[in-house]
Amino acid sequence: MSVNKRIVADFVKNDISFVTTVPCKQLAGVIDEIENSLEIFHIPSNKEDEGMGLCAGAFMGGKRPAIIMQNTALGVTLNTLATLTQFYRMPLPMLISYRGELGEPVACQVEMAVHTKALLTQFLIPTYHFHKESDADELDNILKYTFMCNKPVAILTDATFWKGEKE
Amino acid sequence: MIRSEVLKSLLPVISDEFVVCNIGLPSQELHMMDDQPTNFYMLGTMGLSSSIGLGVALVQNQKVISIDGDGSVLTNFGTLPTIANNVADNFILLIIDNGSYGSTGDQPTYAGKKTSLSAVATACGCENVVECQAEDAAETLKAALASNKMTIIVCKCESGNIPVPVITMDPVSIRDRFMNELKVRNG
Numbered sequence: 617m618s619v620n621k622r623i624v625a626d627f628v629k630n631d632i633s634f635v636t637t638v639p640c641k642q643l644a645g646v647i648d649e650i651e652n653s654l655e656i657f658h659i660p661s662n663k664e665d666e667g668m669g670l671c672a673g674a675f676m677g678g679k680r681p682a683i684i685m686q687n688t689a690l691g692v693t694l695n696t697l698a699t700l701t702q703f704y705r706m707p708l709p710m711l712i713s714y715r716g717e718l719g720e721p722v723a724c725q726v727e728m729a730v731h732t733k734a735l736l737t738q739f740l741i742p743t744y745h746f747h748k749e750s751d752a753d754e755l756d757n758i759l760k761y762t763f764m765c766n767k768p769v770a771i772l773t774d775a776t777f778w779k780g781e782k783e
Numbered sequence: 784m785i786r787s788e789v790l791k792s793l794l795p796v797i798s799d800e801f802v803v804c805n806i807g808l809p810s811q812e813l814h815m816m817d818d819q820p821t822n823f824y825m826l827g828t829m830g831l832s833s834s835i836g837l838g839v840a841l842v843q844n845q846k847v848i849s850i851d852g853d854g855s856v857l858t859n860f861g862t863l864p865t866i867a868n869n870v871a872d873n874f875i876l877l878i879i880d881n882g883s884y885g886s887t888g889d890q891p892t893y894a895g896k897k898t899s900l901s902a903v904a905t906a907c908g909c910e911n912v913v914e915c916q917a918e919d920a921a922e923t924l925k926a927a928l929a930s931n932k933m934t935i936i937v938c939k940c941e942s943g944n945i946p947v948p949v950i951t952m953d954p955v956s957i958r959d960r961f962m963n964e965l966k967v968r969n970g
Contacts, residue, residue, distance in 0.1 A: 634842060657841065659869055661834075662861030669831030670865070673803070673838020676823065676962050678969070681838075699827025700835075704958040 619752055619780065620645040623711070628655045630759040632682045632709070634674035636660065636667035640686040642713040642778045647684060664689040665696040668708065675706050680763060682709040687716070687772065688728040690735055697739055701768045708768040709759055714745070719775035736770050743770040749780035784917035785943035786879050787812045790850075792921045796928070801965065803836040803849045807886030809879065811947040813850070820960040824950055830859030833876050837866055840874035843969050846928060847873060853880040853894035860903070866935070867908030875927050876935045877920075883942040901937040909935045917941070 617625070623646050627635065636659050637647050650658045661667035664685045671681035685693075690712075701708050715722075716729025736743045742765075744758055745751070755771070762769040784792070786809065794817050803823045804810040810824040823839075825832055833856065836849030856862070856878055866876065882895020894900050901914040911932050915923040917940035927934035950957075 634838070659841070659865070661865055663859075665828075665831065666834045666859055666861050666865065669828070669834025669859075669862075670838040670841075672831075673835040673840070674842045675838075676835075676958060677839040677842035677965060678962070679842040696828050696831065700825075700831065703827060704954045706958070 618645070619749055620649045622752055623755060624649040624653055624656070626755045626759060627682060628653065629756060630680065630763065632680045632759070633657060634659070634671065634679045634681040635684060636670050636681070637684040638662075638664050638667060638686065638689060640713040640715065642715070642773070642775065643684055643686070643711075646711070650684070664693045668693060668696045668701060671708055672700050672704070672706055675708075680707070682711065684711045686713045687732045688725065690728065690732060694735065694739065697741065697768055702739075705766045707763045707766045709762045710768060710770045712770055712772050713778075714772040714774040717774040717776070719779060732772065741768050741770050743772065746771060746773045746777045749777060751777065785941050785945075786881050786885060787945045787947075789879055789917050789920050789938060789940050791816060793924060796921050796924050797848060800928070801839065801845050801847045801961070803832050803839065803847065805832040805851050805855050808944055808947060809850055809852060811950055812945070814950050814952075815947050820964040823961045824952070824957050826950060826954055826957075830855045830862075833862045833866065834859065836876065837862075837869065837871060837874055839965070840871040841869060843965060844873060845965060845968050846875070848875045848877055848924070851876060851878045852885065853878060853882060853900060854884040854892045856900060857892055857894060857898075863904050863907035863909060866933070867904075867910075870910075870933050872931050872933050874933050875924070877924060878935070878937045879940060880937050881940050881942045885942065885944055889942050889944070895942075901935070904935045904937070911935065912937070914939065
């Protein structure tokens with residue numbers, strides 16, 4: 617099974633049925649899988665904080681949500697993470713493409729990459745980093761952990777992880 | 784009429800409905816006038832009332848009214864195309880447009896100048912967009928609820944505020960009782 621299919625299968629296994637996405641080149645495959653999934657309602661959002669608002673609503677309506685986004689957008693979501701997701705104690709798995717890591721061709725992406733883990737740490741957001749394809753074996757447990765503790769949880773997925781997909 | 788008077792006129796219509804209420808004075812006014820388990824008060828996160836309300840509406844059957852402000856919609860303009868392209872006929876977005884950032888001292892917004900939020904909503908693809916005056920807000924909302932069609936209402940009113948206490952309820956309590964009420968009514 618491809619890593620994209622495995623990720624979506626773990627989402628479905630954990631009853632995630634509402635997923636919002638803002639695209640990234642690295643995430644194109646998994647977003648396609650989300651779009652094609654019969655078990656998941658896919659709602660693209662225009663900005664990541666808007667997406668987190670949609671996810672908060674879906675959670676209150678009784679569904680398990682998730683957001684798929686790029687790390688460069690972390691800055692625009694910090695207020696929402698603190699004052700909505702964390703303040704009201706809502707679970708939110710965040711599958712994040714970790715641009716600006718090894719293999720990155722675009723220098724500007726590195727500028728947010730160097731702040732990514734520091735910001736997540738500062739906001740006390742449990743963070744996991746997928747570098748090798750086998751790191752995805754932990755996704756099922758990470759999702760269970762997220763809905764157990766009702767917190768936003770970040771899963772950073774770097775270029776090497778996604779490159780593994782093509783090999 | 785100012786926003787608090789519009790909200791007061793809406794109480795007979797919204798008291799028993801699920802309401803996601805905008806940050807700041809709108810939530811404080813609603814909380815003071817008619818606290819209900821069906822109300823979700825936003826204590827922070829300017830701009831996301833419409834996104835939260837749409838999220839709730841899309842995943843269950845109860846009707847949901849997001850009460851928003853012109854300043855907050857301007858903050859999260861991307862919400863209007865998302866609403867237009869993900870129709871939930873149990874969702875109503877009520878934008879109380881007083882042309883100002885009321886909670887921060889009535890600084891003017893662009894919606895009070897050249898920008899028409901109803902024209903923007905229409906241009907974004909929203910199909911049922913109604914602009915009304917403050918005096919007609921309750922009747923317009925009543926009609927929108929009866930229509931069973933997703934509706935965007937832009938209610939024009941005057942700028943101005945009344946003194947209201949802050950909400951001291953715990954956010955988790957606000958969220959929990961709102962969720963429980965939804966669960967009960969959805970059976």
